[in-house]
Amino acid sequence: MNPTLGMYRPRNTPMHQAPAWFKAVLLVVIAAVFVLFTDPITSVGLMAACVLLLISTGPPLKATAQGLLGIVIIAALSGGFHVWRGEIDRAIDLAADLVGLVALALAVTSSTPMEHMLDLVSRILRPLRRVIPPETMGLMFAITVRAVPEVARMMSESRSAAKARGLDRSFRAVLIPTTTRTVGFALDLGQALHARGIAEEGDNPAPYRRARRVKH
Amino acid sequence: MIEFLDAEFTAPDSGARILEPTTLTLDERRISIIGANGSGKSTLARMINGLATPTSGSVRVDGMDTVKQGAKVRRVVGFLFTEPSSQLIMPTAIEDITLSLRRSIKDRTEREAAAMQILGDIGLADKADVSVNALSGGQRQMLALAGVLAITPRIIVADEPTTLLDLRWRAHVGALLRSLPLQVIEITHDLEAAARAQRTIVVDHGAVVFDGDPAEAVEYYRALMLDRAVGEPAT
Numbered sequence: 290m291n292p293t294l295g296m297y298r299p300r301n302t303p304m305h306q307a308p309a310w311f312k313a314v315l316l317v318v319i320a321a322v323f324v325l326f327t328d329p330i331t332s333v334g335l336m337a338a339c340v341l342l343l344i345s346t347g348p349p350l351k352a353t354a355q356g357l358l359g360i361v362i363i364a365a366l367s368g369g370f371h372v373w374r375g376e377i378d379r380a381i382d383l384a385a386d387l388v389g390l391v392a393l394a395l396a397v398t399s400s401t402p403m404e405h406m407l408d409l410v411s412r413i414l415r416p417l418r419r420v421i422p423p424e425t426m427g428l429m430f431a432i433t434v435r436a437v438p439e440v441a442r443m444m445s446e447s448r449s450a451a452k453a454r455g456l457d458r459s460f461r462a463v464l465i466p467t468t469t470r471t472v473g474f475a476l477d478l479g480q481a482l483h484a485r486g487i488a489e490e491g492d493n494p495a496p497y498r499r500a501r502r503v504k505h
Numbered sequence: 506m507i508e509f510l511d512a513e514f515t516a517p518d519s520g521a522r523i524l525e526p527t528t529l530t531l532d533e534r535r536i537s538i539i540g541a542n543g544s545g546k547s548t549l550a551r552m553i554n555g556l557a558t559p560t561s562g563s564v565r566v567d568g569m570d571t572v573k574q575g576a577k578v579r580r581v582v583g584f585l586f587t588e589p590s591s592q593l594i595m596p597t598a599i600e601d602i603t604l605s606l607r608r609s610i611k612d613r614t615e616r617e618a619a620a621m622q623i624l625g626d627i628g629l630a631d632k633a634d635v636s637v638n639a640l641s642g643g644q645r646q647m648l649a650l651a652g653v654l655a656i657t658p659r660i661i662v663a664d665e666p667t668t669l670l671d672l673r674w675r676a677h678v679g680a681l682l683r684s685l686p687l688q689v690i691e692i693t694h695d696l697e698a699a700a701r702a703q704r705t706i707v708v709d710h711g712a713v714v715f716d717g718d719p720a721e722a723v724e725y726y727r728a729l730m731l732d733r734a735v736g737e738p739a740t
Binding site: 407432435438478482486 | 556579588591604605616637638
């Protein structure tokens with residue numbers, strides 16, 4: 290996976306100018322429409338609209354095409370299975386839903402700074418602050434986005450290392466080092482958050498301060 | 506001022522003693538810590554901002570206990586890791602700096618302006634919207650340092666910050682660390698950098714074995730390692 294896929298780039302497009310809350314609502318509404326309407330023509334139309342929306346954000350074309358290619362392959366496999374079962378309408382609907390949703394998600398992430406997303410998630414969760422710490426949840430969202438290309442990079446390095454040792458065909462030689470390195474990355478990231486004092490006591494309301502206090 | 510009061514650290518899983526009971530007062534502005542791999546120097550450093558907490562004894566920073574007042578201590582003590590990738594939390598350079606500023610600057614526009622200023626100060630203004638994955642190792646380490654400086658600490662603990670860098674970035678990051686108007690404690694294998702401090706501590710097998718003049722400390726460490734290299738078979 291290209292590490293820059295879906296990454297925010299400052300541009301002056303309508304999607305970039307739209308507020309983060311609007312894009313989040315758009316994402317939820319269109320996802321609901323995708324799920325509710327199983328008519329293949331509607332799904333293909335929506336998919337085309339989502340792809341156009343993605344193109345309107347001015348993403349790097351090569352990286353985006355490469356990134357979407359993986360999803361298109363998965364959509365084709367899934368569609369192929371339904372065609373094999375004689376469900377052509379379902380096949381078109383599912384494939385269009387998948388490609389459309391990914392394109393829409395990329396359109397949102399590439400036109401919205403993570404900082405705005407973090408603010409939005411924190412604001413949405415503020416009424417629930419006694420149950421869910423808003424800053425921490427916002428941070429979890431940001432870290433997830435950050436971790437995806439990092440894990441992809443580790444997997445690519447593990448694959449190269451396996452090849453170098455003549456283990457090209459060994460799934461285990463890729464999976465085990467990727468998993469252990471991912472766990473190591475997560476631990477390091479946790480330590481880094483801790484070291485920078487992010488999402489610590491004082492960032493969350495009183496019940497969390499009590500719950501998170503560690504007895505040594 | 507940093508005080509180690511009979512502070513000891515034992516690994517929770519293996520029960521191995523990583524740091525013998527240690528008593529130290531660190532108040533010089535430039536302190537270097539040297540020692541072989543696995544000697545316990547990183548543990549000593551991590552205890553300063555509460556990343557590792559003493560199993561017995563205590564560590565205090567400006568009178569604050571690193572266990573009881575860990576969060577407050579971490580607002581005073583910034584920590585720079587060897588591997589910058591895992592220290593960069595957000596996808597782009599500017600977003601990573603603004604994350605550090607969220608606590609101190611509530612207004613988003615002001616926060617972004619402050620982050621741009623910090624990026625400009627370290628020469629990365631043109632990389633503001635670049636993915637952290639697309640930066641070079643040296644640029645990442647500079648960005649990680651900027652992220653730490655953005656929390657306006659009074660003390661910086663840097664755990665081998667230049668080990669993974671090429672000579673050019675090593676000099677650049679080293680010069681920036683030396684120019685900071687803060688107390689800087691640097692764990693390093695770079696003996697030239699260690700000798701530039703005001704005080705050098707040598708850690709070996711979990712104990713402080715030399716503490717004093719940097720030139721003498723470096724000589725002591727060289728002799729210690731040479732002895733060991735002669736005494737132990739090469740692997």
